[in-house]
Each structure stands twice: as structure tokens, then as C-alpha cells.
Amino acid sequence: MGNTGGRVIARALAAVCIAGGLVGVGAASAQASDDYPWAWQGQCPIEPQEPIEEPTPTPTPTPTPSAPTKPGETPAPVEPPPPPPPVLDPVSGHLYDPRGPKPVCTSRVWSIDGSIGDPWGFVLRNCTSFVAWRLQERNRMPGFANDFGGEHWGNAGNWDDVARRLGYRVDSVPAIGAVAQSDDGRVGHVAWVSAIGPGTVTIEEYNHATPGGYGSRTVPVGDFRYLHLDDLAPSPLIGSDRPVVSVPDGLGESWTARVDDGGTLRVARPGRPSRVVGPRGAFSSLAAPALALDRRANPWVAATTRSGRVLAGTLRGTRFVLRDVAASAPTASPALALSRTSRPVLAAVSPTGTLVTRRFTEERRWSRPARVGKPSSWATHAAPVLGRDGAGRTLLVAVGARGATFAQTLERGRLVRLPGVGASITSTPAVTTAGDGTTYVHQVTAAGRLRVRALVGRRWTTLPSIAGDWSPYASPAVGEIASRLHVAAVDARGALLVRAAVPGQRSQLPARVQSSGDATRSPGLVTRSNAGVFVVATERGRSARSRLLTRPARAVFGRTAPTSAGFTP
Numbered sequence: 001m002g003n004t005g006g007r008v009i010a011r012a013l014a015a016v017c018i019a020g021g022l023v024g025v026g027a028a029s030a031q032a033s034d035d036y037p038w039a040w041q042g043q044c045p046i047e048p049q050e051p052i053e054e055p056t057p058t059p060t061p062t063p064t065p066s067a068p069t070k071p072g073e074t075p076a077p078v079e080p081p082p083p084p085p086p087v088l089d090p091v092s093g094h095l096y097d098p099r100g101p102k103p104v105c106t107s108r109v110w111s112i113d114g115s116i117g118d119p120w121g122f123v124l125r126n127c128t129s130f131v132a133w134r135l136q137e138r139n140r141m142p143g144f145a146n147d148f149g150g151e152h153w154g155n156a157g158n159w160d161d162v163a164r165r166l167g168y169r170v171d172s173v174p175a176i177g178a179v180a181q182s183d184d185g186r187v188g189h190v191a192w193v194s195a196i197g198p199g200t201v202t203i204e205e206y207n208h209a210t211p212g213g214y215g216s217r218t219v220p221v222g223d224f225r226y227l228h229l230d231d232l233a234p235s236p237l238i239g240s241d242r243p244v245v246s247v248p249d250g251l252g253e254s255w256t257a258r259v260d261d262g263g264t265l266r267v268a269r270p271g272r273p274s275r276v277v278g279p280r281g282a283f284s285s286l287a288a289p290a291l292a293l294d295r296r297a298n299p300w301v302a303a304t305t306r307s308g309r310v311l312a313g314t315l316r317g318t319r320f321v322l323r324d325v326a327a328s329a330p331t332a333s334p335a336l337a338l339s340r341t342s343r344p345v346l347a348a349v350s351p352t353g354t355l356v357t358r359r360f361t362e363e364r365r366w367s368r369p370a371r372v373g374k375p376s377s378w379a380t381h382a383a384p385v386l387g388r389d390g391a392g393r394t395l396l397v398a399v400g401a402r403g404a405t406f407a408q409t410l411e412r413g414r415l416v417r418l419p420g421v422g423a424s425i426t427s428t429p430a431v432t433t434a435g436d437g438t439t440y441v442h443q444v445t446a447a448g449r450l451r452v453r454a455l456v457g458r459r460w461t462t463l464p465s466i467a468g469d470w471s472p473y474a475s476p477a478v479g480e481i482a483s484r485l486h487v488a489a490v491d492a493r494g495a496l497l498v499r500a501a502v503p504g505q506r507s508q509l510p511a512r513v514q515s516s517g518d519a520t521r522s523p524g525l526v527t528r529s530n531a532g533v534f535v536v537a538t539e540r541g542r543s544a545r546s547r548l549l550t551r552p553a554r555a556v557f558g559r560t561a562p563t564s565a566g567f568t569p
Contacts, residue, residue: 012246013181035137035214035216036130036206038118042211043093044109046103052115078158086174091211107131108211125213127190128156130206131179134192139177139230141169158180161422167230167447171492172221173473173520174201177232179225187273196235238473239286240383240428241332243538247291247299251261254527255287255299265303267320270528277301277320278311288522289381290336292344300333300344310334310348312366325358326364327351329380333428339387339394345410347384352376353401355384357410363534373407373415377401379425383477389455390437399423399478403446407460419462424472428522432478432501434485439441450476450489452503464503469493471519479525481509481533483551488535494519496537498549513547515539 011167017126042111059249086095092103093110103279110125129525136180146153148437154161160170160181174180180191180203194216202218209215246254253270263281266291268274277557282305283289289416294314301320302312308330315323326348328334335347344360353376356369378384384398393409401405403422408415422445429443439455450466470476474490478501485501486509496515500507515521515537524536526546534546 009520016479033216035134036125036214038110038112038124038129038155041093042112043126044091044105044110045104046092046094047342049096049100052097054098067340078084082456085335091213097132105184105211108207110212119255126157126207127205128153129188131192132213134204135179135229137193139232141230144229155187155266156182156190157185160186160227163227163229169446169448169472170225171228171519172225172234173238174221174224174226175228175231175234177230179227179229181227182224186526190226191258196221196237200375205285216244224470234329234331234426237286238426238520239284239381240288240475240522241286241442241525242288242475242522243536244302244526245288245291246295246524246526248299248527249293254289255293256526257291257301257303259283259285259287259289259303261285262517267291267299267397267416271298278303278322282306283311284330286331287333290334290346292336292338294338294344295342300336302336302346302391304328304334304348305330310349312336312344312346314344318542323366326356326369329353331381332379333383333388333508335384335396337388337394340392340411345386345394346373347379347386347396349378349384349397349398351380353378353380356399357396372398373395373400379403380424382424385426385429385431387439388433389439390433395431395439395455397429397431397441399427399443401423405429405443407441407443407455416460420445420453421449422452423451424448426473427471428475430487432475432480432485434480434502440478440485440488440501442478444472444474444476444489446472447490448472450487452501466499466501466503468497473520475522477523477525477535479533480526481525482507485547488513488523490515490519490521490523490524492519493517493518494521496523498535509549510547514545 065535069511078183084098086096087098089102092105094103096103104183116123118124120132122132132144135144151162155163163170174193174196176191180193182189190205193201194204195202199221200218201221204216221396244256244258246252246256263283263285265277265283267277284306286306287304292300298314300314303308309324310326310328311322312318312325327350329347329351332349337345339345347357349355352412358369361367361369379401381400382399387395389395393411395409397407403425405418405423406415424444427444429441431441435441441453443451443453448470450470452463454461456462469492471490471492475490476487478487487501488498490496494517495514498509511533521538526534533549535549536546
């Protein structure tokens with residue numbers, strides 16, 4: 001979905017969207033599809049019009065009188081027809097004679113009672129005024145005006161620069177409720193994003209195709225850049241997907257699982273080709289599956305379907321048997337881990353943002369769902385994460401709908417809000433426990449910082465962030481590489497970078513890995529005993545490419561040295 005080739009302007013916009021006017025006017029009701037309060041109100045200056053000449057009446061013959069005309073008496077004159085009543089032109093706001101042409105505005109500026117300004121300092125019936133109204137009414141930003149944040153927003157062409165100076169994210173990835181902005185035209189253009197499709201956005205705007213009026217159109221994503229001032233919802237085409245997920249088997253190998261572009265779940269055991277699990281084409285390509293191995297090294301897999309259900313199960317004989325165990329947003333992966341008793345635990349976020357956990361009991365059935373936190377309070381585009389802390393407790397980490405991050409140990413633990421700034425609601429955190437027993441959470445914030453938190457005992461601390469401008473639409477992957485924790489993450493330009501995961505440590509690995517340049521594609525890590533550790537990135541067209549990060553000494557000096565990750569991309 002991501003628009004990573006740079007912003008491409010398909011055509012010049014004809015809109016004139018200027019700022020100015022500081023006098024407020026009264027609001028009135030608007031059309032059902034247009035909540036702008038000054039729809040079709042006010043007048044614009046119009047071009048001079050030629051006066052309409054009254055038609056000369058055509059003489060008609062006088063009928064022969066039945067009686068002779070009296071001396072000095074003249075026939076009654078013929079009256080011309082009365083002129084038609086004037087008609088109001090909704091665009092210009094002027095009355096005009098329907099026998100002549102409609103008025104034409106000399107400029108796209110409207111005034112009401114002598115004022116051209118709305119209450120927020122923008123020009124009436126221009127794109128800037130309409131978007132300011134939408135941000136207040138739909139996005140609930142009541143303080144947005146031409147001086148918002150102490151800056152002068154001015155013409156539409158200035159808005160991206162002002163937003164950046166105030167610390168708001170400006171990028172090529174749309175969101176519902178984001179401001180679509182372009183510098184094209186004399187003063188630029190802004191619009192409000194109402195819907196998103198594959199490679200397209202639907203925008204609502206003023207003063208573009210209709211002078212001073214409302215319009216809606218669907219255009220390529222690359223026609224605009226996007227200002228994320230207070231989005232209503234992320235793009236429905238962004239989720240917690242990865243090219244592959246893996247789980248080590250304790251012998252230096254890894255099971256792997258993935259959902260291909262057609263929605264088919266594939267699982268591969270070490271050294272074997274992948275196999276189809278579950279119904280073909282039934283799974284969401286926006287949510288990665290989850291894997292875990294029980295005490296007998298049997299694999300458990302869980303995946304989200306396109307219809308918003310989680311199917312989970314394990315091998316029975318030679319085939320996987322999956323059961324419907326939970327509701328899930330199609331953009332959120334389920335989480336799967338083993339409890340202290342080595343039985344699977346599953347977590348999932350419903351389409352309405354409710355987080356639940358379920359356990360596989362001794363009776364070999366799933367327990368009733370246990371709700372975590374408040375209903376409808378969790379992010380639906382970031383997956384919950386399950387892991388084990390240094391004490392062996394089952395740790396749940398999840399992102400709230402407003403970006404707060406919470407952690408809970410499922411063995412009688414309480415929900416704790418982690419310290420630090422708000423997280424991105426479109427990036428899944430990574431939970432890892434190092435060899436010294438320290439548990440780390442790596443997470444991208446809404447502002448693009450890669451935050452690191454550490455759990456020592458029962459206390460969470462915030463460590464320095466990992467330097468870089470990171471993508472808030474992709475999720476980091478953390479694993480032990482060359483005896484140290486490393487993180488693979490995508491930056492704001494879509495480059496895949498590998499860094500030491502613990503602040504203060506250095507990495508000897510290649511810092512940059514070839515990738516698609518797509519800021520919405522998360523990486524994966526795969527371990528192979530005879531080959532080493534690979535980072536896997538999604539290329540253009542959704543194909544996967546693996547890059548060897550490090551290989552063990554026995555692979556270097558031995559006779560076997562495979563050079564691929566060993567799974568079918």
C-alpha cells in the first residue's frame with residue numbers, strides 16, 4: 001500500500017486556497033454531504049456584465065373597430081411583456097437576470113456582510129477554511145485556526161512546512177482524517193481524507209472543481225502529501241504484517257510461518273519446504289501469523305482471517321488442525337506464547353479494539369476469553385505481544401488506541417502503563433529477554449523514535465532511544481545475533497537498518513540491508529544452525545529477500561554453509 005517512490009503530482013490543481021480575513025460571521029446549516037457552515041453563502045466580486053437591452057415590441061395591426069373612432073381619440077399602446085424575476089446564482093451569490101449570462105467571479109473570494117474571513121482567520125469558502133472546519137468538527141481539534149501552535153498557517157502551500165515545524169508528521173502515507181496537501185497551483189491546495197483504497201485516496205474539498213463549493217474525488221495516493229495533525233483512523237491497508245515469523249526450536253533451527261499475498265497461511269519446519277495450513281486464501285495479508293513450540297517441540301500456529309477471526313491449532317499426526325478461538329481485527333496479528341506450565345496462551349484484539357486472552361487447558365480445550373483493560377480501548381493496527389520475562393512469567397504488552405503502552409504479567413499481574421511518550425498505533429512492539437535476564441521492549445513512537453524500555457525484576461525503566469528517524473508504520477524485529485541483541489527496523493524513508501538493540505553497545509553487522517524502500521513493510525528474523533541469522537525484507541511486489549547477517553564458526557569452517565534462510569518466500 002505504501003507510496004514509497006516519492007510524491008508524484010499527477011496534474012496541477014486549479015484551486016486557489018488563500019488565507020486572510022479575521023472577522024467572524026454567523027453560521028448556517030449546510031448540505032448533508034457538506035458540513036461546512038457557509039456553503040453557498042456570501043458574494044464574490046463579479047466581472048462587469050453587459051446591460052440587458054429590453055426587446056423592442058413588434059407592432060401588431062390594429063383591429064378594425066366596430067364603431068368609428070371618436071375625434072381626438074388614439075388607439076391604446078401595446079404593453080411589452082414584464083421582465084422575468086431575478087435568479088440567485090449559488091456560486092457567486094448574486095442575483096442575475098436569467099435572460100443574460102450567469103455572473104462570473106473575478107476571484108475566488110467570498111464576503112458576507114463585508115467580511116471575507118471565517119472565525120479562524122481563513123478566507124470563506126476556500127479550501128483552507130473548509131479543512132479547518134473539518135479538523136474541528138470531525139477530528140475534534142477545536143483550537144485549530146490560522147495561528148494554531150503560534151504559527152501562521154496562511155495559504156495551503158505553507159501548511160506542510162508549518163506542520164513540520166510544529167512537530168507533526170508529514171509523509172506519503174494517508175490516514176482517515178489526515179490533511180491532503182499539495183504545493184501545486186499559485187497558492188497550493190488542501191483537502192480532507194475521507195476514505196482510502198488500494199493506491200487511492202478519496203478526499204473532500206472546497207474551491208477546486210466547483211468555485212467556492214464542495215467536491216469529492218478519488219485520486220492516486222501520490223497526488224498529495226499527508227499531514228497527520230490528529231488522524232481519525234489509520235489506513236485500512238496498514239496492519240501488523242511481516243514477510244515471515246519464526247521461532248527457534250532449541251537446536252539452532254527455526255520453524256517459520258507466513259501469510260502470502262493471496263491470503264494463504266504457510267508453515268515450514270526446519271529444513272523442509274513450507275506447507276499450506278488451513279483454507280487457501282482465507283487469511284488476512286495485513287496481519288502476520290504467530291508461532292510457538294510446546295515442551296515437546298510441537299508447533300502451534302495462530303493466524304487472523306480476512307473475516308476477522310483467529311484460527312489456532314497444532315499438529316495432529318501429519319496435519320494442522322485449526323479452531324476458531326477469538327475475534328480479531330484483520331489488521332492485527334494474534335499473539336501466541338507458552339505459559340509457565342508450557343501450555344499455549346493466545347491474545348487478540350477484536351475489530352472494535354477489545355483485547356482478550358485465552359489459555360489452552362489441561363483438558364485440551366481453550367478457556368473462556370478473559371478481557372484485558374477496558375473494552376474498545378486498544379489499537380487495532382498494532383498487534384499485542386506475548387513473551388517470557390527473566391523470571392519465567394508470561395508477559396503481555398499491548399498498545400492502547402491513543403498510543404499508551406501497557407504491560408501485564410498474566411500470572412496474577414496488574415496492568416501497568418509503561419513510561420515514555422506515546423507509541424505509534426500502527427507499529428507492534430518487540431519483547432525480548434536477554435541472557436542476563438533483562439527484558440526489553442523496543443517500540444516506535446508516533447514521532448518516529450525507537451524507544452527502549454527495560455524490565456529488571458518488577459520495575460520498568462526507560463533507556464535512551466536508538467538514533468534514527470524511524471517509520472511509525474513498521475514494526476521492529478529483535479533477536480540475538482552474534483551473542484548480542486540486535487534490532488532490525490525500517491526508517492521513515494523505507495530503508496531497512498540493523499542496530500545494536502541495547503543502547504551503549506556497538507554492532508559489527510552491516511548497518512543497512514537492501515529492501516523495497518517501503519516504510520510500511522516490517523522485517524523478520526530467521527535463525528538457521530548451519531547458516532546463521534538472516535533478516536528478511538519484503539521487496540516490491542511482495543516478494544521476500546533474505547540477507548545473511550552473521551553465520552556461526554562451524555558454518556564458516558565446516559563443509560556446509562547454506563546461503564539462504566531455508567524457507568520458501
